[in-house]
């Protein structure tokens with residue numbers, strides 16, 4: 216059985232004090248949840264203060280991105296070690312906003328994955344097609360390209376702790392969600408792909424989150440699908456009530 220995993224991607228929202236406030240309220244609401252991995256991904260500037268509040272508790276913290284180099288002249292960037300040192304356990308890689316606005320390529324994601332897996336960070340690798348790609352019947356081609364591009368050069372055993380997030384770009388922040396069946400179909404496609412390229416065991420065990428306008432209203436239906444193991448939640452994770460309801464929908 217794959218354990219459910221719900222992550223909140225706060226994107227460029229919340230100052231340090233606001234983030235601390237939000238996470239304290241969240242802890243109050245989900246302290247009784249035992250069967251779901253809960254992760255919050257605040258912006259870099261709030262990671263350390265949120266990590267202090269979370270301590271060794273059940274809610275874990277992740278970053279939204281990182282650089283592939285260990286250190287050096289990369290103005291504005293942070294390394295895996297910097298994230299680990301302040302208590303991060305997870306890191307989102309290859310989010311569609313990084314790909315669209317900051318030109319991140321599959322090969323960048325691949326290098327970041329390598330750097331994350333060289334440490335104990337747990338990467339959440341995002342894949343997903345744009346609207347015109349879906350309408351052009353290219354969903355599987357694009358998703359395959361993202362998955363294989365990110366995973367290039369890794370063995371199944373190296374990828375064991377990786378989490379995938381299928382996030383159709385047309386559903387992110389738009390209020391349009393893939394139907395549960397549409398999402399499940401792509402998740403099943405990803406599992407088949409992994410099975411043929413990396414073997415049955417990884418395909419069965421890897422957790423695949425769905426992301427794109429997940430809300431309390433659609434969470435239960437999405438998360439009841441057999442191939443959907445959790446959610447990567449953007450907008451709704453900024454509202455503690457909504458995020459807690461999404462977590463409880465799967466718990």
Ligand code: PGA
Nearest residue numbers: 387388427428448449450
């Ligand atoms: P959304 O964002 O829930 O606001 O659509 C999801 C994401 O970008 O991870």
